[in-house]
Amino acid sequence: MAYSVLIVDDSPVMRSFIRRVLNMSGFEVGECTEAGNGIEALAQLSAHRVDVILTDINMPGMNGEELLRRLSADGTLKTTPAVVISTDATNERIVRMIELGAKGYMAKPFTPETLRDELERVLGDRDAARA
Amino acid sequence: MPPELDQQSSLEPASTPHQPGRLDEEPTASDTIRQVASEVLEAMFFTEAELAACEHAWLDPARCAGIRFGGSHFGEMLLGVSAEAADPIAASFLGLDPMELTDAQRGQVIQELTNILCGAILSKLWPESKLALSSPELSPWQEWPDAGALHHCFVIPEGKLGISIRLTAG
């Protein structure tokens, strides 16, 4: 069963890094799409179904916090697990993102293996919830 | 003038004007910079950083980027990567051969490294603060001779790095 993933980060090279981890991770990655900020992310999400969203916080236009706020207010999209991948590891931000529904939080820097472990955990939880 | 930051970030204007703090008076700031630089470079760039004595001739042709921050503390950070190190570390990050790199990727890796260092340093130094980061931008190196700025030079197997960080009036 292939997972479709949306990567939201304003850095194209960070998106490449994350995409690379996904492809190396051993789980089946189907469609992997990218967005540079919250607005582009919402456009992608209205166009096709996604199994997991990986999102940065600090992005121009619409940031990750506002994106999560919009997702949690949307009847359909609020069930899609979102993992935050951010350089911001301040406590207030982490708490707020979790309260907004983030299922995981990866503070940069992280190793490729750590990101793989977190994705396995989140996807595993999602599969368990659906079973 | 306060830096322009993402309009969506939850910043409140300072209710009272204040003098910028001095990072060089923050007791753990130097150690934090050193520790975070090591963590970032090892985790995502697979290289080891050691503190080095400062001699700045290499910074003139270096690849540099700057980033501004706001929230509880306002300020800016500069990263300089020596010319000979820029391609190898970009290649390491992306898992490519240096010859495969595009010009765009070269710049974007320096920007992202600046972003990661700044956010991680500030999060570690002030974990209870509000933090917002601007988009990092490529720029030439600047010396900040003013008192209060913190600066460290590092040596990595690929070359050299320099990090400067200072608080500004909010």
Place this chain on the structure above:
Amino acid sequence: MVGISDCKVTRDADAVLVTYALGSCIAVAMHDPLTKVSGMLHYMLPESAIDSRKAEENPFMFADTGIPRLIDELRAAGADGKRMVVRLTGGAQVLDSQGVFQIGKRNYLAARKILWKAGILVAAEAVGGEVSRTTRLEVGLGRLWVREGGAIERELVRSNGAKGRNGNE
């Protein structure tokens, strides 16, 4: 037995690949759970550029010549890169015969850099510290055992306890 600056590849399910005296050296153990094709490399130094003549004589002395060779030999023997379970052992900060302290961490980072470039993630590792290690790979079951210093041998499994997507720990 895999010696220092040495590498062995096998698909014999009864075989055990073992290497000793991993101080600052790194042992890279790879195992394809489907075909059982397995290999172990024990290298001493991160970069061959410091002595390219030696690297030609023995590519297994260096991470940047040894690891790609190991991967090539495994592929030639039928292993699939996407399936391979890779574990790292060693990289301790010891004062070894070179009189060098830092090489353990350099060796470890070199392995991670080269594996990242090759498109392979590490499944588990027992690295760092100041102990000498011995490691052995049971080819049939794909289990890796590590002995650290004078301690009892333990199995090296994924540290977060999560099952890998291919069903292996």
